Amino acid sequence: MTEEGIKIAIFQSPPVVYEDSPGNDRSRFMCIGNFWSLYLAKQLPASAKIRVNLIETPLKKNMDALALSLALSADSCHSLAPDKTSLYLESIRQYLKAHFPQIAMDLSPLFKGKKSFSEAFGINRRDL
Structure with a gap:
């Protein structure tokens, strides 16, 4: 962060x-x-x-x-239910990427791409 x-x-x-x-x-x-x-x-x-x-x-x-x-x-x-976490986080990332791209980068450079984002949270990128 x-x-x-x-x-x-x-x-x-x-x-x-x-x-x-x-x-x-x-x-x-x-x-x-x-x-x-x-x-x-x-x-x-x-x-x-x-x-x-x-x-x-x-x-x-x-x-x-x-x-x-x-x-x-x-x-x-x-806390969020584990089966909901990845979809919830990815939906936020996608919305920020589409509407406020700099916000995610201001929080962490790891939030730029799907691969680094999923690795940052320890979630399977295929679940996104």
């Missing part, structure tokens, strides 16, 4: 963070949800700024339950 593509992805699902030491001059923010977005953010230059969802610091006893509920809800609500 390009830097612009990464920023767009993070904008859709910003990392969920809380302040580890509220009121401290040297506060640290800890990520508790949308870890994939945090991983993506680490691919950006150190000077880049991203949006985050700041939540109230959870009680230690609730930390695991909150982190796991965020992970389960995100994974279950954002």
Whole structure:
């Protein structure tokens, strides 16, 4: 993904963070949800700024339950059925190619052709 593509992805699902030491001059923010977005953010230059969802610091006893509920809800609500994924992604790629060809390239150079696109997502190009 390009830097612009990464920023767009993070904008859709910003990392969920809380302040580890509220009121401290040297506060640290800890990520508790949308870890994939945090991983993506680490691919950006150190000077880049991203949006985050700041939540109230959870009680230690609730930390695991909150982190796991965020992970389960995100994974279950954002996932597609495997038999639908390739057709869905290809239909988006075809529409962008026909109407907004530069958009796909702005997201990733791998989105230009059918072969590189299918390889990027690990799908069989014959399914497209």
